Amino acid sequence: MPAGHSRMGDDGHSGGHPDASREGVEQLQVLRRMVTHRGVQVVAVLAGIAVPLATLPVTLPQLPRLVVWPALLGLVAWTVGKYGLCALRWHGLSESGRDRRWHIAAYAESELLGLLTPGHVGADLWRVKRLGDVGMPRTSAAAEVAIDRLVGAVGLAAFVALAGAALPVRQLVLAGAAAVALVGAVLAVRRFRPHWIPRRRWPSPARLTHGLALSIAYQASIIALLLGTLHATGQSVAPLLAIAAFGASQLAGALPGPSGASPRDGALVLALVGFGVPWQAALGAVALKALLAWAPALLLGGTFLLLARRRRGGAAPPAAA
DSSP states (O other): OOTTGGGSOTTSSSSSOHHHHHHHHHHHHHHHHHHTOHHHHHHHHHHHHHHHHHHHHHHGGGSSOOOSHHHHHHHHHHHHIIIIIHHHHHHHHOOSOOOHHHHHHHHHHHHHHHHTSGGGHHHHHHHHHHHHHTTOOHHHHHHHHHHHHHHHHHHHHHHHHHHTOOOOHHHHHHHHHHHHHHHHHHHHHHHHOGGGSOOOOOOOHHHHHHHHHHHHHHHHHHHHHHHHHHHHTTOOOOHHHHHHHHHHHHTTTTSOOOTTSSHHHHHHHHHHHHTTOOHHHHHHHHHHHHHHTHHHIIIIIHHHHHHHHHHTTSOOOGGGO
8 A cells, every 4th residue: 555545534535525525536637637638738739839939930040149059958957857856856755655766757747748738737637647546535646746846836935045046026025925825825725614625744854855955956957957048049147147037937937828938938038138138049048948848858758658558558648538
């Protein structure tokens, strides 16, 4: 039996309200069917690939030079961070009882499906499904993914703070307001709908610290990719300015959008321009960064999905469910 299942109720659900748990599972299934619909995937893929491809021909000819190798070096660092460190962070926080290889494979699969869905929502839904497939109740699986995301968000804030990068006061105020609203929503749910919150023990301080360290290291790999794509366009900024631009752009991440055409990407372009990068170079660097992200997703995520399909004997691809 996977670790942590003894903490669940005898009815197999994470709380004492089976009807509420079933309702939560049904809502997850409906949302999953929506984001894995063929039409939604086609639109997301076209937008995620077409926007960077349409942007690069406009911006690159206007750049003084284009050197590819800095971007490729940044891509290697980011791939290790995204598909290695993030998967290990999830494994360290997980109660699934599965080994590192399982988490690395499931994470790679989820990232490909995330790129295929608006707002990257397919990534978390796929991880919830994979945890459910190995016996974890869906509501508890959703709580586990949420905890992993929370540790990632804390890691981002800690990375920006440790780097000493200054964010604009207005953006800090907006971030603080959003945090207060989120805490208020959680407290309201705990007060009026406590059965909506799965019963899951928090990871130990040691596991949380380990996850936080991996998250901070992953944020550094993102900056390496950003600096690499900037150098590829013939521009450069101080690492602290790159961190500040990246941190500021994350505040727009609450608004959904496909990779390469999201409010977060637009905010990153504006932040770089604000730090003195010509808009052609900023737009080209962000578009190149979004386009390069597809390479490891297709290679790693696609490979693991194909292997999983072969193990099932050639069943239909999971994204078509």
